[in-house]
Amino acid sequence: MCWKKRFWFLWNARLQPPMPDASKGVGHLWNHNALKGYHYFEIKTIRSSNMKRITTLAFFACLILSISCNIYKEKKPSQVHPQLSPLEKYVAAPDTAFRYELRSTLPGKGYTTYVLYLQSQRWLSEKEVKNPLWWHWLTIVVPDEVKGGTGLLYIGEGSRKTELPTAAHPIILQSALATHTITAAVHNVPNQPVEFTDDDFGPRVEDELIAHGWRQYLDGGGTEADSKWLARLPMTKAAVRAMDAVQQFCKEKTQKEVSRFTVIGASKRGWATWTTAIADDRVVAIAPVVIDLLNVVPSFQHHWQAYGFWAPAVSDYVREGIMDRQNTAAYQRLIETVEPYTFRKRLDLPKFLINAASDQFFLPDSWQFYWNGLVGEKHLRYVPNAGHSLSGSDAIESFVAFYHAIVNNEPRPDFDWKTADGNILINTDPQFQPDSIWLWQTANRNARDFRKETIGTTWTRSPVEFSADGKYKLDIEKPAKGYAAFFVELVFVGDGPVPFKFTTGVVVRPEEMPFGDYNTTK
Structure with missing residues (x-):
């Protein structure tokens, strides 16, 4: 991330307007069925007889940077980062919608849970969607004793109708207590339901809205401008902005700092786990869960070769005509934009892939299309007798072992x-x-x-x-x-x-x- 952007996020965070009242039509979120944003620019001074002069120079340096960053803010993302992918450009683009507010404090034995209302961005415009503002519940667990600067972000699902959470998600609570680290869960990713203005389908959720975006992208010809329809982009930005909020809030409220993150998410959020690592260098380890679909094209062919039909779990993509367009140039550009396997050489961080051996979406031998192509430290687990939800399994405990080793820099079995x-x-x-x-x-x-x-x-x-x-x-x-x-x-x-x-x-x-x-x- 360039130094201008690092400084801009700190400066912008200090100038945020007051939060709107969520009770006045904002909505609520989180019902779990079964996060390149804020960095700070620091000017260090030296204790000497020239302290006053150095401090003055530092002040004017900040002023110049501020002016420079205001100019930067007015540029379009493609002008600022012409070398970045559409995914990275979208995540890097400033968005004045970003803000957060503490809504609830929940004391616990050895920890405190904070629930924040978070606005991550606006996706598309009111001409294209009826609710462009993306907002989320952000639940943060802070142990009484915090060790180190590594934190955890869990990318979770939900909807706008879900009430304020009254407890932390088990995965972040268990991880916090086992490691004495700050952990967080951002809910309602993607922000749903989404109702497109020129769409007779009605409100869309999960794969319904993702598949619709894929069709819009393909119908437009698959240009870079068409990438605005791809929900993976705002899903990634939601995770990044959640990390920004965790860092800012914890420093302000608890005087604790989180400098790096392990990210975990399941299914669509598992895909977003990969893309968050692509977009943000604060991510030092990942655990994509039940997203056994890297290298999409041969994986989908394998799906058909095994079943002779498309399983009901992928029916949204079938209905939108996606499967019939896999050999088109536009589809290839779509894959190059959002498919983690495209970026695999950059994803050399520690990764733990947790899959279901009896997944309704993916075949259990899909690993053959991506595993050997992944670089760096990698671990795999297929959970027996588990479907896509992983309900009734010990998947959380398995992740905690990995996260504990990451936090404490302990060797992982190989x-x-x-x-x-x-x-x-x-x-x-x-x-x-x-x-x-x-x-x-x-x-x-x-x-x-x-x-x-x-x-x-x-x-x-x-x-x-x-x-x-x-x-x-x-x-x-x-x-x-x-x-x-x-x-x-x-x-x-x-x-x-x-x-x-x-x-x-x-x-x-x-x-x-x-x-x-x-x-x-x-």
């Missing part, structure tokens, strides 16, 4: 694995051996379909005997009829409150696909 000829080959570190190893497997005699509504909770596990050299070759018997799937889970007891659980990718046998490619019509 092992090499690959697949070959239907086998899973694992090579562990002799100095960091797992405490247990499990082979998970399931089968479907009728179809290559492992969605939870199809097979239920039929994943079973069996222990794997330890190998003295730390090398393993595992497989399962090819079924006489239908398909079988398996993966390997390695459990490591570390210094945190709960053990690490990492897995290999899922392997399906036989490897032959039951259906051919999907033939697009455009």
Whole structure:
């Protein structure tokens, strides 16, 4: 981020107008079903006989920067950052809608929860949407004893109708207490429902509004100007502005500073977790959850080849005609704008991908289209007997182990694995051996379909005997009829409150696909 922008955010934050009263038509949010913004510019002085002169120079330096930044504020994002992607330009663009206000303080045993009303931005105009103002509940947990400057941001869902939260989300509360760090959850991402003015569909939520934006982008020809329709952009900015608010509020209210963030989100918010890391260098680690769709084009082809139909979970994209336009140049530009895999070489930060082995949206072997292409530290977990919501699983605890290690700069377990000829080959570190190893497997005699509504909770596990050299070759018997799937889970007891659980990718046998490619019509 350039120094002008860093200074602008501090200066602008000091000049925000008073908050509007949310009771006068602003609305409410958060119902959980199952964050490049504020940096500060600091001028340091030296204690000497020239202190007065140095301080005066510093004052005039700030004044000059202020004037410069006011000029910068009037420029369009494309003029300011011509080298950035449309995603980064959108996030970097100043927006006077940004402001926040404390609405509730909730004392707890060993911590305090603050609930803020946050306005992150305006997306589109009133000519295009009936409610361009994006607002969110921002819940912040501050332990009585805060250690270090790392914080957590959870990107959550919700709607404008949800009342003021009366408790912290479990993932930020557990993480705060386990690590003594400041944690936060920003709700209503995307800000929904969204009602487009020239749209007979009515109010849209979740994939309904994202798919509509994709169609508008494609209908416009996929130019950079058309990227304004892509909801991933404001979703990312909402997360970034939430981090801005956390930093400012905590410094003002608690005199605690958060300088870096781990970001976690699920499903669409999992996609936004990736894009937040792309847009903001304060993000030092990420945990995208149940968004097993990196490298979208081959992943969707694989979806069709396995099922021979589009699963109901992706019906919004089918209805908007997106699937028939995957071979177009405009679709390729769309992917280059919002698809995290496009930016994978920049995403070398620690990452923990948590997926559901029986997801309704994604196939359990989708990892094969992106895993080897990811760079830097990476960890994977497929949660057995879990659908897209991950309800009833220990996914939160698994994340807490990862976050605890990030906060305390503790080594994370690492092992090499690959697949070959239907086998899973694992090579562990002799100095960091797992405490247990499990082979998970399931089968479907009728179809290559492992969605939870199809097979239920039929994943079973069996222990794997330890190998003295730390090398393993595992497989399962090819079924006489239908398909079988398996993966390997390695459990490591570390210094945190709960053990690490990492897995290999899922392997399906036989490897032959039951259906051919999907033939697009455009």
